[in-house]
Ligand code: HPA
């Protein structure tokens with residue numbers, strides 16, 4: 001595919017990617033065996049064919065947390081493998097979300113962080129791709145769990161750990177419940193991003209993320225299109241949206257023809273918001289970073305000039321020093 005090759009050639013940043021959403025089917029199978037998890041080969045195959053739906057992905061994440069990812073070493077392996085794969089598709093800099101709350105039954109924050117950082121350093125040495133970490137609040141867990149996560153981050157600081165995020169199911173789990181965790185992280189100088197406004201009636205979560213919790217970036221953010229005044233505000237505040245063209249909700253809700261025309265990403269760009277595409281859960285969405293850029297061009301109809309603006313956005317949005325940016329941009 002010529003356009004895919006074209007997009008693979010750009011040195012790019014991937015800033016919205018969940019570590020658990022990068023596991024290959026083969027590694028998943030190995031880890032199931034290694035942990036003697038009560039998950040069958042058929043179930044794994046089903047995960048990887050039905051994973052387009054968000055509930056599907058989140059269910060897989062829960063199985064991983066509960067039954068499979070019992071050793072920090074497994075996180076190191078997943079990290080290195082995705083560093084290799086991302087680099088192959090042109091990614092030079094990547095920020096990974098990782099959730100510790102669901103894994104704390106198996107190991108400490110410190111042990112998990114250490115294993116992932118080992119993976120980042122190995123990936124950089126072997127493939128020349130730079131990686132950073134964003135521990136992420138599990139919004140289906142409690143505000144106390146979120147505070148515990150931030151306290152662990154502050155007790156075990158690392159150069160690679162640069163910010164705080166929040167993910168998992170948005171409905172009925174409002175971001176303001178976690179205000180103390182975000183306040184503490186901001187006071188410690190950490191960057192802030194939130195998954196907000198993924199679908200449903202949730203534009204207010206985007207407002208809360210920006211105006212109350214100090215988000216510099218928003219992951220998804222599509223429902224902001226229901227509120228033009230809020231879009232103008234986001235534009236004035238220079239917030240950058242790490243969007244996902246393959247977001248499963250819209251793939252599932254629209255037909256192919258509708259999707260290309262009605263995808264909220266188009267309305268966001270039209271309103272002057274700063275956006276750029278990401279892969280989110282690449283192996284589970286059957287996408288890679290280069291494909292997410294190609295989809296913006298070939299299916300969502302953005303021009304090469306608009307794509308160029310998005311490249312600038314992705315570089316500006318990266319939470320890394322200028323020297324490192326120059327190395328990969
Ligand atoms: N939304 C919320 N939580 C997630 C996602 C997502 O798209 N991917 C992985 N965890």
Ligand code: ZN
Nearest residue numbers: 167195219280
């Ligand atoms: Zn996400």
